[in-house]
Amino acid sequence: MALRGELQTGGIVRDGLSRQVADQLRAAIVEGRLKVDDRLPNEDGLAQHFGVSRATIREALKILAAQNLIRSRRGPAGGTFVSRPDPQGLGSAIADAAMLLVGTGDIGMEDMLTARAETEAVCCRLAARARTADDLAALRAELALQRDPTLRDEEFCASDLRFHRALVQATHNPPLKLMMYAVIESFIPVTNMLIYRDHERRLSVDLHEAITDAVAAGDGPRAAELMARHLEGMRGLLTATLDRRAAGPAV
Amino acid sequence: MALRGELQTGGIVRDGLSRQVADQLRAAIVEGRLKVDDRLPNEDGLAQHFGVSRATIREALKILAAQNLIRSRRGPAGGTFVSRPDPQGLGSAIADAAMLLVGTGDIGMEDMLTARAETEAVCCRLAARARTADDLAALRAELALQRDPTLRDEEFCASDLRFHRALVQATHNPPLKLMMYAVIESFIPVTNMLIYRDHERRLSVDLHEAITDAVAAGDGPRAAELMARHLEGMRGLLTATLDRRAAGPAV
DNA sequence: ATTAACCTATTTGTCAGACCTTTTAATCTT
DNA sequence: AAGATTAAAAGGTCTGACAAATAGGTTAAT
Structure with missing residues (x-):
């Protein structure tokens, strides 16, 4: 025994x-x-x-x-x-906990955007080396969806999420995928909720597309740099949003 | 209610x-x-x-x-x-699960080293910007320990772990700290177990010291590059170890 | 012979009620 | 007023029973 x-x-x-x-x-x-x-x-x-x-x-x-x-x-x-340990289950546990930490204010927006920028840039670099044709197809499928201007905000965010998921998947690196669960299932939804109210979709999709092209071309550094710019733009939106809220407590 | x-x-x-x-x-x-x-x-x-x-x-x-x-x-x-959600508890849960995933072979050494190299490089960059005097003191305390040649392998690995923990702490970025739990509490112990049998301590400590100096100087890119080199060296050790084991099933 | 229906044993899921242990606070004693 | 005693509240554990699901065998009908 x-x-x-x-x-x-x-x-x-x-x-x-x-x-x-x-x-x-x-x-x-x-x-x-x-x-x-x-x-x-x-x-x-x-x-x-x-x-x-x-x-x-x-x-x-x-x-x-x-x-x-x-x-x-x-x-x-x-x-x-x-049970066979499954990254899925662990991932959702991580996401749940991260969501709580955000809710209690233990994790701030600023830090979250920084963490996203850095870790997703890493994914870009690795994806540029390891992506398969299928990975690229998955990325482009989401891009096509996001080009549709009649898409509801909710659907747009869901597609955005799938895009980033596909990017992580394209690294084909299990331990990294494990770590990125927190980002994908928790940080991204939270940031999106705060930001996509401002309908900056077009800019976002353009950057997504540029990232995809760089990944397709195997140009990791460029993909990473574009991702960093993407998140930097979101940081700008964040401060703008917060300023506006602080100034005018309208409605 | x-x-x-x-x-x-x-x-x-x-x-x-x-x-x-x-x-x-x-x-x-x-x-x-x-x-x-x-x-x-x-x-x-x-x-x-x-x-x-x-x-x-x-x-x-x-x-x-x-x-x-x-x-x-x-x-x-x-x-x-x-309960107030605590990153500590979540971290040990992540570490446990990651350990299991390693045990079942769902996570391989190669990918683990890649993930470590990339994410710890990120930590280096952020730590170079955000580190306090206390952070540097913690890093240097571990370095001093590791210089002691009479230190048992076990103690050396524990100190190495604390060094990397302190490096993450120095980023002062909660979401990143959350993600790095998997690396710190699981991936590092596993890689160390396989590698430090070869007594490459001196090289390792020298790199740790160089990284600390770069972080102290606020030179993120250099710290990141050194960390990447460090992990690249470990990858070399890994393949050497595996080759030797494959060749001679000694003892 | 094949299939369908049924039974049965095994194992987890749930229930009800009792008692034990820990901890707090009120009460009593000095 | 300080300390000792006690009662009540709450979680922790035990016992024994029954309910429900399910694999496998058995029987009956085709």
Whole structure:
């Protein structure tokens, strides 16, 4: 068996049998004693193994499930299994948390635009080297959409998001993709919300197109420079918007 | 009350009253209906409100607690409270998951070094502009440690980690810090483990020192270039190590 | 023989109620 | 007024039961 079973019950234990069980199971997973798709003992078995009640085991399993480490199914062939870690799930968790940090003001607009400019410039450079024909097609498909002047703002922002997603994808670099989830799923929506009210679409699309061309040509530095200019323009819009709001509290 | 209460109980619901409760509470938090440090009703109250048992409520709360959205304390003045989202907790979650992704081979060494080189170069550029005297002191403290030739490999790696952490800190850019958690807490330890067996410490420290000096001088481009060279050197070590292992399966 | 319907065992999901432990605050004692 | 005692509130755990889903085997009908 790949599980150990000593829970601290006396001494300086800060409450939490379920936490301790979760920690032990997590350790078993990250240390490889439990491999992907391994099946854990059923809940009664775990309860017996750890010497706690089934309710406690279930709380522990919920913790691990919330961290995308395990999944459960009912039925005879069911049970609890170690999950393959998926960047998707992790990404949305990052995005959620980043959204909260923005909401509480722990992350400011200025810094966000700086981080976007720098990291997306990196993506441009790498994409220029690694992009495939499919990547370029995906980028251009979004450009075509964005040229449509009848597109609603909402749809435009969604397309913008997909454009940046495709750009990250074009780097074909998994760890970078992981890091960029925070930008793509959280920072971009937030910045767009504040900025695209000013209908600066055309300028934006022109820059997107220039970036795509540079990526297509394999000219990383130029693509990066264009992206930096793009974000610099947004920074200008931001300060303008804030000034206007500060001056006239209209409507 | 900031909570709604309609749970789907019939139809195409894929199991999970506890999941639904957690989702509703999470929504209330991210949409701001529940603010930081707000106190939720007690578990019996929540059970009544959602029309489920207390066990189900507890499982839901464990899910949210695992995502660092709430915390609980016992006693009369206790209860369940909305947590201030902390980058720390999120960072370790990212690091855990990234570690797993590395373990399963979903993330390769080559790509990791590329991502490190690019993103840490970004940090160099920003740090050169924003670093304070304290930041420089922290960087130089680690350098002094690393000069000690009697330092064990383990300690050296820990100091290296702190150096890079301090570099990120010196950017004073919260969103970037958030993104760099994956690099700092996961990618760096993994790369170090594979590479510092070859005792290339001196070269490494020299580059670290040059980077620090460039950051101190406010010369971002030079710091970034040095960092890129540093990582390029590690890439060379990596291929050498792999070649040697492929050739001689010694010991 | 093949298919459809049914049963059954296994496993997670939920419930109800009880008791334990921790913590705070009010009360009592000195 | 200071300290000790106690009661109440809240989360933490346990127990035992039942509900629901599901894979697999069994039976009945075609």
